[in-house]
Amino acid sequence: MTVHLTTERLVLRRFTDADVDHLVELDADPEVMRYLTGGRATPRADVVGQLLPLYFDHYERYGDLGWWAAEERAGGAFLGWFEFRPTDPADRGEVELGYRLRRAAWGRGYATEGARALIRAGFEELGVRRVVAYTMAVNTGSRRVMEKAGLSYVRTFQEEYPDPIPGSELGEVEYALAAADRKPADRKPAGREPADRKP
Template identity: 80%
Template sequence: MTVFLTTERLVLRRFTPADVDHLVELDGDPEVMRHLTGGLPSTRDWVERTLLPLYLAHYERYGDLGWWAAEERTGGAFLGWFEFRPTEEGERAEVELGYRLRRAAWGRGYATEGARALLRRGFTELGVERVVACTMAVNRGSRRVLEKSGLSYVRTFHEDHPEAIPGSEHGEVEYALTAERWRAREAREARGRSGILEA
């Protein structure tokens, strides 16, 4: 198992061909897929032939940027995945943040914990200068995670989808965070902690 990073409760590792069942199960939950496909599942054939090869190919191209399987640090249960990959082929300065977690993992702070860890790693070790994330405007849960992770709303936009799903008429929203803003926030928080300790 190739571990990318660990947090207090999570292990983010590389996907392997043995993860097909995990991905089929994850994408088979209509609630997980509600804001992505309107609840339609991904087929096993598509996961095996398209999705998993895409994940594995990113490790070959970028090494430390791509999609990461998320597991519980205690017990090793598969929770879903986090995405932290370049928005443009061959470029590393701007990456897209994303996540997809099993319903059993919702509401437990895993998405925010993983997102914050990826931001820290990206801005301190990987040379990332800007992180962007997009979700449906009506996906309030995902928007809360992005805001709690430090990203700010940038714009609302509309894409042409082959088939509309409930809520798509309200468009998609983009959030972003720059390395400069992240460092400034980290410095403010450090000063705040220092002030509390000195009081």
């Protein structure tokens, strides 16, 4: 297992081919996919043929920026994933933050904990200048995580979707945090675990 970083309760590691069932199960929950596909599951063929190859490609291209499987540090249960990848393939300075966790992990602070750790590592170790995140305007749970992680609302905008889902008419929102705008308390929070990266 190649560990990207750890927090008080989480291990974020690289995905492997052994994670197919984890990803299929995660995306099979209609509530998990509510604000992404309207509740439709991701087919196994897409996980195998599209998602995992995309994750592996980012490891090859960027090393420490990409998608990370999230596990409970105590017990090793698969919780979901975090995304922390460049928005522009030619520039590592701006990265997009994302997260998708199993419903059983909701409401326990895992999304905020993982997001804060990635943001901290991005600014302090990886040379990231700005972190952005997007979600549907109606997705209040995800918006709360963004705010707790230190990001601020930037704008609401409309996307054109071939197959709109409920709530999409209210638009998407962008949140962001620049390195220069971090609060002092976010720089060295209590309980920070050192990153444990392996080549």
